[in-house]
Each structure stands twice: as C-alpha cells, then as structure tokens.
Amino acid sequence: MTTVFREMLKTPGIIHAPIAYDPLTAKIAERVGFRCLDLGGYALGASSCVPEPLLSLEDVAAATRRMTAAISIPIMVDGGAGYGDATHVIRTVQQLEHAGAASVHIEDQVYPKRIHYHKGIEHVIPAEDMCEKIRYATRARRDPDFVIVARTDAMRTDGFAEGVRRANLYAQAGADMIMIFPNTVEEARLAPKEIATPLIYVNSEGNRLGRPILPIAELENYGYKMVNDAISAITVMFKNVKELFVRLKETGSTGMDQEVFRKIRKEIEDTMGLEEYYRIEEQTVEAKR
Amino acid sequence: MDANKKESTKPSTRLRKLLAEPGLIKGVNIYDPLTARIAEEIGFKFIAMGGWQVGAQLCVTEPLLTMTETVECARLVTKVVDIPLKVDCGGGFGEPIHVARTIREVEAANIACIHLEDQYYPKRASYHRGVEEVIPLPAMLDKIRIAVASRRDEDLVLVGRTDSLLTHGLSEAIKRGNAFLEAGCDVVEVFPNTVDEARAIAKEIRGPLLHVNVSGDHGDLGRPNFRWAELEQMGFKICIDATTVILLAMQAVRKGLTHYLNDGFPPDYVATDRETMKYIERVIGLPRLYDIEAETVFRA
Numbered sequence: 299m300t301t302v303f304r305e306m307l308k309t310p311g312i313i314h315a316p317i318a319y320d321p322l323t324a325k326i327a328e329r330v331g332f333r334c335l336d337l338g339g340y341a342l343g344a345s346s347c348v349p350e351p352l353l354s355l356e357d358v359a360a361a362t363r364r365m366t367a368a369i370s371i372p373i374m375v376d377g378g379a380g381y382g383d384a385t386h387v388i389r390t391v392q393q394l395e396h397a398g399a400a401s402v403h404i405e406d407q408v409y410p411k412r413i414h415y416h417k418g419i420e421h422v423i424p425a426e427d428m429c430e431k432i433r434y435a436t437r438a439r440r441d442p443d444f445v446i447v448a449r450t451d452a453m454r455t456d457g458f459a460e461g462v463r464r465a466n467l468y469a470q471a472g473a474d475m476i477m478i479f480p481n482t483v484e485e486a487r488l489a490p491k492e493i494a495t496p497l498i499y500v501n502s503e504g505n506r507l508g509r510p511i512l513p514i515a516e517l518e519n520y521g522y523k524m525v526n527d528a529i530s531a532i533t534v535m536f537k538n539v540k541e542l543f544v545r546l547k548e549t550g551s552t553g554m555d556q557e558v559f560r561k562i563r564k565e566i567e568d569t570m571g572l573e574e575y576y577r578i579e580e581q582t583v584e585a586k587r
Numbered sequence: 588m589d590a591n592k593k594e595s596t597k598p599s600t601r602l603r604k605l606l607a608e609p610g611l612i613k614g615v616n617i618y619d620p621l622t623a624r625i626a627e628e629i630g631f632k633f634i635a636m637g638g639w640q641v642g643a644q645l646c647v648t649e650p651l652l653t654m655t656e657t658v659e660c661a662r663l664v665t666k667v668v669d670i671p672l673k674v675d676c677g678g679g680f681g682e683p684i685h686v687a688r689t690i691r692e693v694e695a696a697n698i699a700c701i702h703l704e705d706q707y708y709p710k711r712a713s714y715h716r717g718v719e720e721v722i723p724l725p726a727m728l729d730k731i732r733i734a735v736a737s738r739r740d741e742d743l744v745l746v747g748r749t750d751s752l753l754t755h756g757l758s759e760a761i762k763r764g765n766a767f768l769e770a771g772c773d774v775v776e777v778f779p780n781t782v783d784e785a786r787a788i789a790k791e792i793r794g795p796l797l798h799v800n801v802s803g804d805h806g807d808l809g810r811p812n813f814r815w816a817e818l819e820q821m822g823f824k825i826c827i828d829a830t831t832v833i834l835l836a837m838q839a840v841r842k843g844l845t846h847y848l849n850d851g852f853p854p855d856y857v858a859t860d861r862e863t864m865k866y867i868e869r870v871i872g873l874p875r876l877y878d879i880e881a882e883t884v885f886r887a
Contacts, residue, residue, distance in 0.1 A: 354653035354655040356653040412684070413684055
C-alpha cells in the first residue's frame with residue numbers, strides 16, 4: 299500500500315482521505331470509493347473512550363493492524379508526537395509500518411501529550427528537536443515508499459510565519475509531506491505558496507478554534523495535495539447511536555422500518571464479506587456430497 | 588497446581604494479607620505465563636514483572652515498552668496464576684493523566700501491585716548504563732496522589748520507587764521514600780548501593796520496604812544482592828529479583844541451540860528429557876483437559 303500511496307502523491311489532483319477509526323468504518327469508506335484513509339487519534343480515542351493524549355503506541359498500532367487487515371487502500375496513521383524521543387520515534391515508525399500503514403504523521407507537540415491540547419492550549423517543542431525526530435523517522439523506515447508526514451501545530455501557538463518556517467525546516471529534515479493548521483482562510487490560501495513540499499489540510503468540523511472548514515476544490519486550487527476529514531465519522535456515529543438508544547430506552551422500540559433493517563443488515567454482511575465465507579463453506583463443510 | 592484458578596478473593600486483597608503477616612514476602616520476577624506458573628507451582632507466593640525482562644522477552648527494550656504492552660503481558664500472567672503479581676509501571680507512562688489511565692488498565696488486568704518510579708518519562712535507554720535522572724519530588728508526589736485517587740480497587744498495592752539514591756544520595760532517597768508514604772504509597776522501593784545504605788534505608792524510611800536483587804548486574808553499578816535472611820533481619824518487607832529467571836532460561840537456550848546448530852541434533856540431555864516435558868504439560872494443565880474430554884466427548 300505504501301507504493302500505491304506514493305503513486306497517488308505523484309498523480310495530479312488532491313487526495314481526499316476521511317478519518318476512519320475501526321475496521322468497519324474503514325471498510326465502509328473503501329466500498330464507497332475513497333482511495334485513501336486516515337486513522338486519527340481523536341476518533342480512535344473517542345471510540346476507545348480513552349482521550350487521544352492517553353493512547354499508547356501499541357493502542358494505535360493494534361487499531362492499525364485490525365484496519366489494514368480489512369481494507370485494500372492505503373491508510374495514513376496519526377503517530378502523535380512519535381511517542382517520545384528519537385529512540386521512541388524509531389519504534390513508532392517501525393511498528394506502524396509493520397502494522398500495514400502507508401504513512402505516519404508525527405507532530406511537534408510535547409510528549410507526553412496533555413489533555414489541554416483539546417482546549418487549544420498547546421506546547422510545541424523546539425524546531426531543531428522536531429527535525430531530529432524527523433531525521434530518525436526517515437532512517438527508521440524499512441520501506442522507502444513509507445511516507446513520513448511532519449505535522450506542525452506552530453501556526454496556532456506561534457503564528458503563521460513560524461508555522462511556515464517550521465514546515466520548510468521539517469521538509470529539509472526529510473519529511474515527505476507537511477500537515478499544517480492555518481488559523482484563517484487567508485493563511486490557508488497563502489501556505490502552499492510559502493511551502494514547497496506537498497501539504498495536507500485537515501478539515502476539523504466543529505473545532506472550537508475557528509479554524510476554517512474549506513471545500514475540497516478550493517483547497518486543490520490553493521495547491522494542497524491532500525485533505526483529511528478529521529471527525530465526521532465518529533461524530534455521526536455518536537449522534538445516531540445516541541438518538542437510537544434514547545428512543546429505545548424511552549419507547550422500548552427502535553421505531554425503524556423492518557425493511558430498512560433488512561437492507562442495512564445485508565449491507566453490513568456484504569461489507570464484512572459473509573458471502574465469501576458462505577462460498578467457502580459450500581465448497582467444504584457444507585458441501586452437498 | 589492445576590489449570591483451574593481456585594482463589595476467590597482478589598489477588599490484591601491476598602497481597603494485603605501477606606503484607607499484614609510477619610516476615611519477608613519472597614518474590615521473584617517472571618516474564619511470561621509459563622515462568623509465572625512454574626514459580627507458583629514451586630511454591631512462590633508473590634511474583635513480579637519488570638520492564639527489563641519484559642523488554643527483553645519482546646525484544647523491545649524497557650524504555651520503548653508501552654503501557655499497553657506491559658499490561659497485556661501482565662494480563663496473560665494473571666489469567667493463569669492465583670498468586671499476586673506486581674507490575675513495573677515505570678514513570679507511570681507519562682504525566683498524572685497517563686498515570687490515571689495506567690491505574691484503570693492495571694486494575695482491569697487483575698494486577699495486585701504496581702510500582703511508580705521517579706525517573707523521567709519517556710524513559711531513556713542509557714538508564715540501563717546507570718545514566719539516570721529523576722523528576723522533581725513535587726512532580727512525583729502529584730503522580731502518586733493521582734494514582735491513589737484513581738484506584739477503584741482499594742487493595743491495589745502502590746509501591747513508590749525512587750532512583751534518587753544514585754543521583755542525589757542517601758538523604759534525598761530517605762526523604763523521598765517518606766514523602767511517597769505520606770502521599771499514599773503502601774511500600775517504598777529504593778536501590779541501595781552498599782550494605783550500609785540498605786541498613787540506613789531500613790532504619791529511616793517509615794514504611795514497608797521492597798528490595799530488588801539483580802543477577803548479572805552491571806559491573807559499573809555493583810549494587811549488592813542480599814539473601815532473604817539478611818533482608819528480613821534488616822527489616823525489609825518484600826524481595827523480588829529482576830533478572831534471575833530470564834538469565835536461567837536464556838543460559839540454557841543459548842547453550843542448547845548452539846549445540847543443536849553445530850551438531851545437527853538436540854543435546855542428549857534435552858532430547859531424552861521426558862520428565863521436563865511431562866512437567867510442563869502438568870504445569871499448563873493438560874491432564875485436567877484429558878479428564879474433561881474423558882467425561883464428555885470421549886465418554887464410551
């Protein structure tokens with residue numbers, strides 16, 4: 299999948315990657331026609347009821363393994379702050395590469411991460427320390443096609459210019475792509491002019507920091523190479539499941555049409571590949587001999 | 588001991604009972620379910636899992652071991668033994684919030700006891716060469732207080748470990764040990780470099796003490812290993828041993844595999860060792876399964 303992803307990067311056009319957080323959401327995205335996915339810490343944390351800053355490398359690697367076992371499209375994985383110093387970054391890259399990820403993004407936040415990051419209170423490490431992590435990350439990969447993404451949160455903490463400076467430093471240190479968080483539409487428009495490396499924009503709907511949500515065509519016009527959709531799947535899951543459970547609790551019934559259920563059940567069964575297993579059983583243990 | 592766990596009380600409650608009884612709790616570090624089961628079968632009443640051995644077993648090294656892996660390895664052990672297990676939770680895998688999650692995961696894995704230490708997190712590999720740093724005492728007390736407050740199993744035994752003896756000297760280690768107890772630790776773990784330091788620790792720290800023997804310890808540190816009788820006499824409450832089990836096992840594996848590769852056949856003492864094979868089958872509970880099958884699917 300690493301090579302598939304590298305090819306996508308070489309091909310013109312923006313890559314649209316929604317965030318999935320488990321094998322089923324990943325498989326739905328694949329069947330709907332997405333060519334690439336992102337496993338994001340926020341969504342994985344929410345689905346595990348463990349806030350992102352508390353997720354361990356092994357939690358993320360295990361989720362990656364379960365997802366890559368189910369899908370045949372490349373997945374970019376949120377490697378947080380690399381889970382420590384350079385020595386830990388090496389293991390992060392190796393574990394996620396081994397888990398089948400096509401790419402990892404590593405950010406310049408402090409490690410261990412703090413919960414206050416979710417409130418917009420962030421701390422970034424010195425740019426040189428981050429460059430060191432990136433250099434070790436690039437050396438740690440076994441597959442040269444494994445894509446190392448450096449994420450900088452410095453636009454938020456230290457302003458646009460510092461974000462741009464860091465993006466260019468990280469690219470020099472060997473990052474294949476840069477993930478940035480412009481604070482305004484104007485910054486989002488300007489960033490690709492200032493940073494030569496392929497850029498990733500993150501549409502994080504409902505963010506409390508006023509970071510703009512931008513149409514994909516517009517991001518492509520600006521010159522972004524990829525746009526990741528941060529939280530929509532987990533948010534929609536939460537809303538719908540909660541509404542269902544409230545209804546079920548209050549009325550004792552889902553209130554849904556049985557025909558709809560039958561249709562969705564069939565779709566779920568198709569998504570997890572039941573038909574294929576029926577065929578295997580028919581040829582073996584359930585064969586009419 | 589067969590495959591069925593028989594005890595109904597929580598392992599942490601049983602460890603509290605051992606702590607309340609007189610005498611040294613004689614434990615040993617194991618690194619997987621089989622070594623744990625063997626320790627239990629031989630008669631050990633307390634076992635521990637340390638980062639050094641688990642890091643070696645997984646070929647990950649302790650500084651890179653995640654909380655998730657540590658707890659998973661421990662869970663594999665607690666599933667198959669009755670005796671209480673202590674787990675090395677290092678620097679709590681982060682800041683106080685990470686300590687809080689660690690406690691939840693530890694309790695869900697039926698672990699009886701953990702230690703938290705005042706080393707920096709993320710841990711550095713050079714710690715294994717004796718290059719250590721400790722976090723400021725107030726930061727460590729924060730972690731301990733949050734650990735205490737996060738406990739849902741009030742019997743979970745919290746050991747506070749300080750590595751400050753090496754970095755700051757005896758009086759700092761004693762000061763920290765007592766501060767850990769005041770913050771809610773049940774036991775203190777210190778690494779004395781001499782017999783005199785061990786005696787001073789036992790005299791000055793006002794709570795139960797845990798000592799760690801380390802076979803094959805690095806020559807540059809030269810920390811003493813003590814006999815149980817000596818520790819008991821000095822007033823220590825728990826002794827564990829960080830490395831003996833894996834050194835024993837790996838000595839044998841290395842020697843035997845070298846022979847195998849050179850000779851094209853396993854060493855005679857292994858090839859003909861019916862007794863150990865039978866022993867392992869008994870320790871892992873195979874005979875009990877034979878009985879169940881005889882009563883069910885193979886019933887005449």
